[in-house]
Amino acid sequence: MNLTGRHFLTLKDYTREEILYLLDLAETLKEKKKKHIPVDVLRGRNVALIFEKTSTRTRCSFEVAAHDLGMGTTYLDPSGSQIGKKESIRDTARVLGSMFEGIEYRGYGQEIVEELAAYAGVPVWNGLTNEYHPTQMLADMLTIREHFGTLEGRKLVYMGDARYNMGNSYMVTCAKLGLHYTACAPASYFPGKELTEECRKYAAESGGSVTLTEDADEAVRGADIICTDVWVSMGEPDEVWEERIRALSPYKVTADIMNKAGEQAIFLHCLPSFHDLGTEVGRKIHERFGIADMEVTDEVFESAQSLVFEEAENRMHTIKAVMAATLGAEL
Secondary structure (H helix, E strand, O other), X not given: OOOOOOOEOOHHHOOHHHHXXXXXXXXXXXXXXHOOOOOOOOXXXXXXXXXXXXXXXXXXXXXXXXXXXXXXXXXXXXOOOOEOXXXXXXXXXXXXXXXXXXXXXXXXXXXXXXXXXXXXXXXXXXXXXXXXXXXXXXXXXXXXXXXXOOOOOOEEEEEOOOOOHHHHHHXXXXXXXXXXXXXXXXXXXXXXXXXXXXXXXXXXXXXXXXXXXXXXXXXXXXXXXXXXXXXXXXXXXXXXXXXXXHHHHHHOEOHHHHHHHOOOOEEEEOOOOOOOOOOHHHHHHHHHHOOXXXXXXXXXXXXXXXXXXXXXXXXXXXXXXXXXXXXXXXX
8 A cells, every 4th residue: 555645634534444554554563673673764864843732752752763764853842943933834844845754743723734734745744733633543543453453343432521632533533443432521522513423424434433422331331442631731721620620520530430341441541641649730730629630540540451551652653654654665
């Protein structure tokens, strides 16, 4: 399958077969990594990594993956680029596209990464926007397939705020690949109607389904995968914490939730997670609201059902697959 020159902006742009191809490629690259087999077939190439929102896993995954493929990287943090401030997105795209073979963007609106792609002339990869997080989805699907052996027919439940990048991306990906997706949240936190209907069309073709519900007990019954994310994302004001804690606390992933799903269920989280008081934000929330965890309890996070660190590692393998495929690496 030839994906050379393709952008990677949202999995809406990819077919089921193309997504599975990327998972297969990631699996192959992971095996080579474990056996210390070099794959530095893109020596002499360079990629730009634009991070308007900082990250641990995404930055490390792109940098290690690029270096494994033999490429150089230039990291541009919020203070290291004039993108959107003194230089337009369009102009930035054309400048970087003349110097680099690929561009990663992690930041705010999806329209920014779309505009970069329109003018760069080289593959552009979405490391996260407000609306979509496609590289995380490949990592999660690889983790699920490694654990269960299959993807089709699995039931994935996303607990919490389903309106933004993680909820949207799970819905798209499950619908494309034939999984049964359930968003479990207050109705005001459901994904947008237009995207939901689009995903139901994907699901009708793949054999999957899309369900939106406020009933946590019903949602998780028989689930294979329980997922969640932080309740307040980077860039959102502190004032939203009280509202989110009040609205989303009934959708916290607890041992009781996992028990209702069944012993076969696994837990996934894209990280970072507020499962204890080990973070500055967690301690501040504890002082303000008297709670020791938020979207997931420490009991679940540290349990045998939790595959969050396997999932985190798979970010690197799947991102390597995306870059290798879109840059035409001969492996």
